[in-house]
Amino acid sequence: MTEPLMTLTGVGKSFAGTDALADISLEIExxxxxxxxxxxxxxxxxxxxxxxxxxxxxxxxxxxxxKQVVFSSPRDxxxxxxxxxxQYGGTFPLMSVGRSFFVGAEPTKGWGPLKxxxxxxxxxxxxxxLKSLGITRINDGNRLVGGMSGGERQxxxxxxxxxxxxxxxxxxxxxxxxxxKEAAHVLKIxxxxxxxxxxxxxxxxxxxxxxxxxxxxxxxxxxxxADDFMKGERTREQITDLMAGGEAMAELEAEIAQYxxxx
Amino acid sequence: xxxxxxxxTLKAMPSPPPEAKESPFQRMTRxxxxxxxxxxxxxxxxxxxxGGQNFLSIGGASAWLNVASELLIIAIPVGLLMIAGExxxxxxxxLAASSMTLAIISGYLGLPMIIGFVAALGxxxxxxxxxxxxxxxxxxxxxxxxxxxxFGLAGITLGLSRAITGTTSVPITVDPVFKNLFGSLVGGQxxxxxxxxxAVALVIAWVLQMTPWGNWVFAIGGDKDSARATGxxxxxxxxxxxxxxxxxxxxxxxxxxxxxxSAQTTNGQSFVFNSIIAVVxxxxxxxxxxxxxxxxxxxxxTFAIVNQGIYYTGWSSDWASFILGALLLAxxxxxxxxxxxxxSSGPKKTSGKKA
Ligand SMILES: Nc1ncnc2c1ncn2[C@@H]1O[C@H](COP(=O)(O)OP(=O)(O)OP(=O)(O)O)[C@@H](O)[C@H]1O
Ligand SMILES: [Mg+2]
Numbered sequence: 001m002t003e004p005l006m007t008l009t010g011v012g013k014s015f016a017g018t019d020a021l022a023d024i025s026l027e028i029e030x031x032x033x034x035x036x037x038x039x040x041x042x043x044x045x046x047x048x049x050x051x052x053x054x055x056x057x058x059x060x061x062x063x064x065x066x067k068q069v070v071f072s073s074p075r076d077x078x079x080x081x082x083x084x085x086x087q088y089g090g091t092f093p094l095m096s097v098g099r100s101f102f103v104g105a106e107p108t109k110g111w112g113p114l115k116x117x118x119x120x121x122x123x124x125x126x127x128x129x130l131k132s133l134g135i136t137r138i139n140d141g142n143r144l145v146g147g148m149s150g151g152e153r154q155x156x157x158x159x160x161x162x163x164x165x166x167x168x169x170x171x172x173x174x175x176x177x178x179x180x181k182e183a184a185h186v187l188k189i190x191x192x193x194x195x196x197x198x199x200x201x202x203x204x205x206x207x208x209x210x211x212x213x214x215x216x217x218x219x220x221x222x223x224x225x226a227d228d229f230m231k232g233e234r235t236r237e238q239i240t241d242l243m244a245g246g247e248a249m250a251e252l253e254a255e256i257a258q259y260x261x262x263x
Numbered sequence: 264x265x266x267x268x269x270x271x272t273l274k275a276m277p278s279p280p281p282e283a284k285e286s287p288f289q290r291m292t293r294x295x296x297x298x299x300x301x302x303x304x305x306x307x308x309x310x311x312x313x314g315g316q317n318f319l320s321i322g323g324a325s326a327w328l329n330v331a332s333e334l335l336i337i338a339i340p341v342g343l344l345m346i347a348g349e350x351x352x353x354x355x356x357x358l359a360a361s362s363m364t365l366a367i368i369s370g371y372l373g374l375p376m377i378i379g380f381v382a383a384l385g386x387x388x389x390x391x392x393x394x395x396x397x398x399x400x401x402x403x404x405x406x407x408x409x410x411x412x413x414f415g416l417a418g419i420t421l422g423l424s425r426a427i428t429g430t431t432s433v434p435i436t437v438d439p440v441f442k443n444l445f446g447s448l449v450g451g452q453x454x455x456x457x458x459x460x461x462a463v464a465l466v467i468a469w470v471l472q473m474t475p476w477g478n479w480v481f482a483i484g485g486d487k488d489s490a491r492a493t494g495x496x497x498x499x500x501x502x503x504x505x506x507x508x509x510x511x512x513x514x515x516x517x518x519x520x521x522x523x524x525s526a527q528t529t530n531g532q533s534f535v536f537n538s539i540i541a542v543v544x545x546x547x548x549x550x551x552x553x554x555x556x557x558x559x560x561x562x563x564x565t566f567a568i569v570n571q572g573i574y575y576t577g578w579s580s581d582w583a584s585f586i587l588g589a590l591l592l593a594x595x596x597x598x599x600x601x602x603x604x605x606x607s608s609g610p611k612k613t614s615g616k617k618a
Contacts, residue, residue, distance in 0.1 A: 074494075146606040
């Protein structure tokens, strides 16, 4: 087993007294995809925000490369190589592809007070990186990001993270709003990142998507880790039941069956 | 069942064909600034016809150029703030406070002009700093913070000038250097402010379009949280923008004081809304994240042409307000349409147009 990139031990988070997250222990390994599953409100986004430095955990510790760290801002986390892509790509819809790709890390040309933002290079690199992820439709870095499809925007955000040397890529429901083909494309990009040795945390509601790319799985229920297993250790039905809290799903299915028999 | 990623499906998945590259001209036609340009041309032609020779004379041109210039020096930093997603409604009182400061220090108290000048700009920077710090550190919308500043600062200005000078209007003898630099007329009609406005426009346009810092302004207005996540120092950029806005208003305060050799506590309130009108007509989105200096320049010129052109028509100036209101509404609708188009996915929108 490889050395984990990040280790969470007993991590919890409470907001004004209520526990959104409690006692989460996880290991995130380079070159592996960890799927974070759970129903609405289970605490997935809260956990991600802790990983990416938005929230400080109330309890527990985080280690990166075996050393304990405290992120006091998203900046600290990105300095440690942690890149987070939020649901809508975390990109800037009204900015051009080239501009948004380099926000916060703009390439410059020239010297002293005449140093200027080298947009030609920014456009060229952004388009090249998109191409390397199989996005060939966009070939003009001056295009607005808002004019790209959901999958293309996710790809742009992932391309950006990979380009800037992310070691851990956190994706919050990257396939949720996408059609079948685009979702498959994003899953393929996740596999590409994995192959480069990047650790991926993949949040999703979609068990099928998770099973397609996941090496390891963690299921959250009401802020607690309900299960934690490796690829191939559970069936799709078992995972679905677990996510929904088991019995509730069985009841619902029984009800649906009733309607079907009436029809 | 699982999605087969490794081979067949994805290879077989046809990637949409590359889009044809747009020429710079095509790209330009889809920018809201084109609407602003159309507006400027429209009002110019309109008043040329209705206002006739007098509007087109040197005097007519200087009238709207003078108004546009003072407006621009305030509107450009206000527009930058709007691109970053914030408003500044305090420019009116900042202008008044600055001009009273200059007139009291260098007129009433008789201290050297330079002291009054630095103090006047300092008041503007300070007001901007306070606006910026409150907005950046609390979650109170800048709309409320700067509205509060506009009232609060008006009160302080009025109170202090009454207490110190016993009046609300203070005369000043402007020394020749300052008169030439800020308050003179070139060719007898053109305010020297025109040159200041051009300088401000050029510098800010460069900063906005050509520097990393300018890119941050767009990013902050586009999505504050994502901007923060990329490591941009969001509070510092916002505070700087508020300070710039305060400085712009204070500078026009200095210009007007040097121009008219006096300051009134009530000066400047018209700039609060006029600057916003100019900026919005110029294609800056009220929701932030998009805009340009060239658009703001066009917006201010459009405003000034309507505002001054009306005097050449023989109609009541009420109609200028009506025209500006209609233009503002049209601009907002157009900007919204632009925003909607820009935010809708590309393939369907563009594929039909160019193949
Ligand atoms: N800033 C906050 N303040 C108070 N409560 C919060 C905050 N953020 C999240 N919570 C609460 O924490 C719980 C977990 O929320 P979280 O967003 O992490 O769920 P999730 O698993 O991401 O759900 P979804 O699938 O709907 O995105 C919820 O009950 C939510 O109301
Ligand atoms: Mg969530």
